[in-house]
Amino acid sequence: MARHKVIGVDKVGPGEMIGLSIEGRELLVANVEGKLFAIDGRCSRRCGRLWKGRLNGYFVECPNHGATFDIRDGRAVSSAKSPRTGKAKDLRAYEVIIDDDGVFVAL
Numbered sequence: 572m573a574r575h576k577v578i579g580v581d582k583v584g585p586g587e588m589i590g591l592s593i594e595g596r597e598l599l600v601a602n603v604e605g606k607l608f609a610i611d612g613r614c615s616r617r618c619g620r621l622w623k624g625r626l627n628g629y630f631v632e633c634p635n636h637g638a639t640f641d642i643r644d645g646r647a648v649s650s651a652k653s654p655r656t657g658k659a660k661d662l663r664a665y666e667v668i669i670d671d672d673g674v675f676v677a678l
C-alpha cells in the first residue's frame with residue numbers, strides 16, 4: 572500500500588470536505604470534529620461527486636439522488652430517494668495518515 576501526500580487538506584475545517592484526484596482515483600476527504608476520513612469520491616450509483624453533496628456528521632449525501640454513505644468505512648447506509656434508480660453499493664475507505672511531513676492517504 573503506497574502513501575500519497577494530499578495537498579490542501581489543511582484548509583478543510585471541521586464539517587467540511589473536498590474532492591481530490593490521486594493516481595487516477597477521485598477521493599472525498601472530510602473533516603469531522605478535527606479527524607480526517609477518506610473514501611471514494613464518486614457515488615456507487617451513477618458517479619455523483621460526493622464532495623459536492625452534504626456532510627451531516629459522519630454521513631455524506633450524494634448531491635444527485637440522495638444515497639448516503641458513512642465516511643468512516645464507506646458503507647452505503649441508504650439508497651437513492653427514487654426506488655427506480657437502484658441500490659447504492661459500499662465505497663472503499665482509505666487510511667489517512669498524519670505525521671510531521673504532512674497528510675497522506677494510503678491507496
Ligand code: FES
Pocket residue numbers: 614615616617618619633634635636637638650651656
Ligand atoms: S448518483 Fe448518487 S444517488 Fe444517484
